[in-house]
Structure formats: C-alpha cells, structure tokens
Amino acid sequence: MKTTFKFIVMIFLTTLLAGCWDITEPQRMYYINAVGVDFVDDEYEVYLQIINFADVAKSVQPSSNAEPAEIGRAKGRTVEEAIYKLYRSSDQQIFWGHMRYIIFSESALENERFIPVIDTFIRFRDTRYHIWMYCTKDPVHDVLLVSPILKNSLSSSKLSNPINPTEQETFVEPKNLREIVIGLNEPNHEVTVPYVSIRKDWQTDEENVEETYFSGVGILSKDGFKGFVKDEAARGNQWMHNYTNRGEITFKLRTDGKEELTVSIDKLQVKKIPVVNKEEVYFDVELQLRATVNGFKGKVSEKELKKQIIKEVKKEIRQTYNEGLKLDVDIFRLSEVLYRDNVKAWKRLETDGKIPLQENSIRKISIDVSQINPGRKTFSEIIKIKRPDPSE
Known part of the structure; x- marks a missing residue:
C-alpha cells in the first residue's frame, strides 16, 4: 500500500516539473554569423549574414544544393531600428548566439558612430563579448558575400575564426569586442582594429576567386575614428x-x-x-x-x-x-x-x-x-x- 501511494505521489509531482514547451526547435531558427554596418544618407545600413543551418550542424563542407548564406539589408536611424525592420521580413526566429564578427565601413566608424553599435551588441543578452571586429573600405555587403577557399563553411572563414590563419603569419592582431571596449576605456584610449580588403589571389580552372585579406589596421579612439595604416606602412605593428x-x-x-x-x-x-x-x-x-x-x-x-x-x-x-x-x-x-x-x-x-x-x-x-x-x-x-x- 505504501509503495503504491509513493508511486502515485511521484507521478503527480512530475506534472509540476518544467518542460521544454517554450523552446524553439533548431530547424525553425535562422543563425546570424556576421553583421555589417554602414552609414549612408544619415542612416545606419545594417547587413545580417544568415548562415545555412545545414552548413553549421552537419559538416565543415557545406551542401552543394543550398546557398551557404544570405544577406539581409535594412536602413534605420539607429542600428536597432534597422534590425527590427529585418525581423519583419524574416520567415523564422533569428538566433544571435552564434554571431562571430562585426565589420564596419569607413563611414560607420567616423564621428563616433561605432560606439552606439558596440554598445547595442554588448547590452544584448543573446550575444557574447567574444565577437571579432573588423573595418573595411570595400562595400560591406561584398565582404560578407565572399565565400571561403574551396567553398568551405562560412563558420570556418578567416573572419569567423581569425586565430587559425594567424598561426602561420600574424600580420595583424585579431580584436574582439571585449578588447575594443577595454582599449577605449583605458590609456591611451586608442585601439587598432584589423582592416580587411578583397583580393583575387586564388583561382579555379574557371575564374579568379575573391578572398578576404588582412591589409592593415584602422585606429579607433574615444573621440572617434583616426584613420587607416595599411600594407607596408603597417608592417612594424607585428613586432x-x-x-x-x-x-x-x-x-x-x-x-x-x-x-x-x-x-x-x-x-x-x-x-x-x-x-x-x-x-x-x-x-x-x-x-x-x-x-x-x-x-x-x-x-x-x-x-x-x-x-x-x-x-x-x-x-x-x-x-x-x-x-x-x-x-x-x-x-x-x-x-x-x-x-x-x-x-x-x-x-x-x-x-x-x-x-x-x-x-x-x-x-x-x-x-x-x-x-x-x-x-x-x-x-x-x-x-x-x-x-x-x-x-x-
């Protein structure tokens, strides 16, 4: 009798345990890999690079039948307004936990415009501090659309994971959001950010292939953007x-x-x-x-x-x-x-x-x-x- 009573109580208590009813299934989400920020006509222009779920979950080599990524674009008076506009055109919930890097155009860095952008992603609970940061003078959407060599997964590109390529040659030091914030808040209140350009150093039997290239550094300060030091002029930084x-x-x-x-x-x-x-x-x-x-x-x-x-x-x-x-x-x-x-x-x-x-x-x-x-x-x-x- 006692055993039966204990069993009934245990069954009743299990109904009070929390379940997973409010969890979104992985296949019903879009995964942000990168964000591009530009500033055009007094408005922020935000690009979201959504990585293919099959590309992330199955293997390093992406599926040949599916696009490795798509780029969404919207404008807003703030970064948040542009992102909310992109939410309206998304078919699924957008997941930010896998976001790997942010790339800024030159105009998005000027006049301290980058500060509210950094502040946005630091405050947002779904993102991490370990997000890499880059700058460029090339069109931001062109950089985001560059596929890795041999069409590998975008999650293994040099911008998504800069530690790997810098093992063989460390021309620039990768910087994440945490390091940027620390550098701006402490003397000398200036910090270098890797500068990225697009090159055609590789080719297939059909065409020259575009690839991203570390060309130097951009310099940010608490007062705004200072400029770029590129190519041969930037070589001394590595020593x-x-x-x-x-x-x-x-x-x-x-x-x-x-x-x-x-x-x-x-x-x-x-x-x-x-x-x-x-x-x-x-x-x-x-x-x-x-x-x-x-x-x-x-x-x-x-x-x-x-x-x-x-x-x-x-x-x-x-x-x-x-x-x-x-x-x-x-x-x-x-x-x-x-x-x-x-x-x-x-x-x-x-x-x-x-x-x-x-x-x-x-x-x-x-x-x-x-x-x-x-x-x-x-x-x-x-x-x-x-x-x-x-x-x-």
Missing part, C-alpha cells in the same frame, strides 16, 4: 606585441646587393620600458626573436644575417610608428606602458588621456636575434654559423 606567432621580412643580402632573402621570425618577446626624465618620457624597446632562413642562393655569415634582420625590423617599427604620429595616434600604446609602470608620472605628463609623443620618443630599439635556424641544407652553399669552441 611590437607578444601575440605574434610568426612573421617574415625580406631584404637584399649585403654581399652583392642583388640576391633577395626571406627570413621567418618567431619566438618573439617584446618589452617596452618607459624612461622618465623630468617633464619628458622616452621609451626603450627590447626585442628577442628567432629567425629561420628560407630559400636563398649564395654564401652568407650568421653575423651578416643578424645585422640585416635587426636593421629591417627596426626600420619597419620606425615606419609604422611615424605613420601613427601622422594620424596623432599612439599606435603601439606606449601611454599605457607608462600608466602601468609609473602612474604618477603618467598623471603629470598626460594630455587628454595619453602621453604626447614625438618622433624621438622611442629612444632606443635593441634587438637580440637569439638563434638563426638554417633549415634543411639542400645545396652545398650554406649559412656560415659560428659554433662555440669546446676548449673555451
């Missing part, structure tokens, strides 16, 4: 932070001035040391790196290689630093270095949240090439590496 996994430099050998040599740089460690002298501050930069020599023809000594590597890296750092000064930008965040190291000096010297910088503010760049790896020795002509003498 000034420890995020860099690997990079390359190419230069002419000094033996004859004709042969070009490409050297891979990795194991990078950077220190920025502030030196306060009364009412002025200078910065000493110390770099330690390892080099690997790629294909070359001729004979070259280790000493000569080190000298050329040091020269080229210094030149690229100086070039990028001076490009930043032209835009009134502390591109290497030297003000933050002083703020962390000596906040009293920073308070005494800062102007509007950052330290005034001159061309000679980077006083010294010291580079230690800890090791040169000659790679595989295929030909008889090799690098002359100085070996330590066991008798010493």
Whole structure:
C-alpha cells in the first residue's frame, strides 16, 4: 500500500516539473554569423549574414544544393531600428548566439558612430563579448558575400575564426569586442582594429576567386575614428606585441646587393620600458626573436644575417610608428606602458588621456636575434654559423 501511494505521489509531482514547451526547435531558427554596418544618407545600413543551418550542424563542407548564406539589408536611424525592420521580413526566429564578427565601413566608424553599435551588441543578452571586429573600405555587403577557399563553411572563414590563419603569419592582431571596449576605456584610449580588403589571389580552372585579406589596421579612439595604416606602412605593428606567432621580412643580402632573402621570425618577446626624465618620457624597446632562413642562393655569415634582420625590423617599427604620429595616434600604446609602470608620472605628463609623443620618443630599439635556424641544407652553399669552441 505504501509503495503504491509513493508511486502515485511521484507521478503527480512530475506534472509540476518544467518542460521544454517554450523552446524553439533548431530547424525553425535562422543563425546570424556576421553583421555589417554602414552609414549612408544619415542612416545606419545594417547587413545580417544568415548562415545555412545545414552548413553549421552537419559538416565543415557545406551542401552543394543550398546557398551557404544570405544577406539581409535594412536602413534605420539607429542600428536597432534597422534590425527590427529585418525581423519583419524574416520567415523564422533569428538566433544571435552564434554571431562571430562585426565589420564596419569607413563611414560607420567616423564621428563616433561605432560606439552606439558596440554598445547595442554588448547590452544584448543573446550575444557574447567574444565577437571579432573588423573595418573595411570595400562595400560591406561584398565582404560578407565572399565565400571561403574551396567553398568551405562560412563558420570556418578567416573572419569567423581569425586565430587559425594567424598561426602561420600574424600580420595583424585579431580584436574582439571585449578588447575594443577595454582599449577605449583605458590609456591611451586608442585601439587598432584589423582592416580587411578583397583580393583575387586564388583561382579555379574557371575564374579568379575573391578572398578576404588582412591589409592593415584602422585606429579607433574615444573621440572617434583616426584613420587607416595599411600594407607596408603597417608592417612594424607585428613586432611590437607578444601575440605574434610568426612573421617574415625580406631584404637584399649585403654581399652583392642583388640576391633577395626571406627570413621567418618567431619566438618573439617584446618589452617596452618607459624612461622618465623630468617633464619628458622616452621609451626603450627590447626585442628577442628567432629567425629561420628560407630559400636563398649564395654564401652568407650568421653575423651578416643578424645585422640585416635587426636593421629591417627596426626600420619597419620606425615606419609604422611615424605613420601613427601622422594620424596623432599612439599606435603601439606606449601611454599605457607608462600608466602601468609609473602612474604618477603618467598623471603629470598626460594630455587628454595619453602621453604626447614625438618622433624621438622611442629612444632606443635593441634587438637580440637569439638563434638563426638554417633549415634543411639542400645545396652545398650554406649559412656560415659560428659554433662555440669546446676548449673555451
């Protein structure tokens, strides 16, 4: 009797448990992968990239019978108004939890227009802080419509997942919304955002294929957009932070001035040391790196290689630093270095949240090439590496 009573009570209690009646089935939702923001005729123009559900759920290789993505577009006086207009034309509920990146046009960055956009996605409960952020001068919808190489899933594109490609070459440091907000709120109140362009570096047997390309950085500040540092002018940025996994430099050998040599740089460690002298501050930069020599023809000594590597890296750092000064930008965040190291000096010297910088503010760049790896020795002509003498 007692067992029967307990069983009846248990059955009754299960009716009070919460169920899944209000959950939307996965196949009845559209999944946002990316958002593009432009500013045209005094209105925000918002693009939503909806990724194919089969593309996300089944495999890395998308279905050949279905479009990998579709782009929705709407205008509004605010970003939210444009998004609500897109809700009206959507056939299913839109899910924001898989949103991977935002890309801004140049006009959407100007005059602090990007700030309410960032604020919108940070406050929205369905989105995450780990959303990548990019900028471009190309049409935003064209960037969103670029398919990955071999027509892979859009969820595996370099914009959706920039960590993978930067393992082999870290030309720019990826930035997410969290890092952008921190960078704008703390000295120097300026932050770099990866700049994306469209290139046709790949091709099939039928046509040249468009692909997105990391071309440099855009610089945002708490006062608005400062400008772009692109291509060769942006090369020095990769040597000034420890995020860099690997990079390359190419230069002419000094033996004859004709042969070009490409050297891979990795194991990078950077220190920025502030030196306060009364009412002025200078910065000493110390770099330690390892080099690997790629294909070359001729004979070259280790000493000569080190000298050329040091020269080229210094030149690229100086070039990028001076490009930043032209835009009134502390591109290497030297003000933050002083703020962390000596906040009293920073308070005494800062102007509007950052330290005034001159061309000679980077006083010294010291580079230690800890090791040169000659790679595989295929030909008889090799690098002359100085070996330590066991008798010493």
